[in-house]
Amino acid sequence: MLSEDELALLEAIRETGSLSRAAAKLGKAPSTLSSAARQLEERFDALLFDRRRYRLQLTPAGQLLTNEATRLLEDHARLTQRVKQVANGWEDRLSIVTDEILEFELLFPSLRAFDALDSGVQLRLTHEVLGGTWEALREGRADLVVGATNEPPAIPTLRWHELGVMEWVFAVSPRHPLAKTAEPLHADTIAKHRAIVVADSSRNASRGYGTVGGQRKLAVPSMRAKVLAQREGLGVGWVPRQRAQALIAAGQLVEKRVADPREPNTLYVAWRGDAEGRALAWWVEQFRQPRLAKRLIQGLPISA
Secondary structure (H helix, E strand, O other): OOOHHHHHHHHHHHHHOOHHHHHHHHOOOHHHHHHHHHHHHHHHOOOOEEOOOOOOEEOHHHHHHHHHHHHHHHHHHHHHHHHHHHHOOOOOEEEEEEEOOOOHHHHHHHHHHHHHOOOOOEEEEEEEOOHHHHHHHHOOOOOEEEEEEOOOOOOOOEEEEEEEEEOEEEEEOOOOHHHHOOOOEOHHHHOOOOEEEEOOOOOOOOOOOOOOOOOOEEEEOOHHHHHHHHHOOOOEEEEEHHHHHHHHHOOOOEEOOEOOOOOOEEEEEEEEOOOOOHHHHHHHHHHHOHHHHHHHHHOOOOOO
């Protein structure tokens, strides 16, 4: 490990190509720098400076030493900052997993507000689908999950609060056979047509929601893809009412009454109570804000 003065010497020689100019740059006598340079070479038992040419240059060994010493000093500074950060109650990093049904761009204002805290916490935001969201928290891949559906599972020290309630509408393309079928639609009628579902990302038990027994399924990667696939007549199913409202109003989707309507889903924010740092507490409080929670539940309408 080099001292800051030794590293400054190497950098000054690399930049100026002259011992005298390096000395002037550092405000030291050339003889002092010459002595320090020779001490460095003795310490590493290597030729660090090429003195054979008109312009003083670092040898390949000197270049390596300068580059690696710079990196080590930067790493040391970052480590020092991270230690202070954690000592002050901030986490080193925080992993937030949202259910895919929530649009990431709605979090931009919160992300800017968190950046303004200058906490140093590294954020990792990813998404899962359905059971995969709870699974990420259970397996330690998430510190905080947002938009998880269905009742909270049995996870040690689990803490949670409700984000809000999402309403669903059964919708089909106006070109789909069910568009002109008499209402209310019964399960045996719906079962004859392929359902569009968002693929559950759970590694252990993939599940589907809003389908009937024996119904063929087309699994797609996102709720937006599901809505658009139903608009194209590729299948049928339940979609979030507010996201599909613009397409319904434009006549690109047709809302159908169903004999057995789907109950609204409660979405949850959840975390483990045994690991509460300042960043986690800040984000939990963000998702308690009614305005943000409502915006996430309503989502961005999918337009024509």
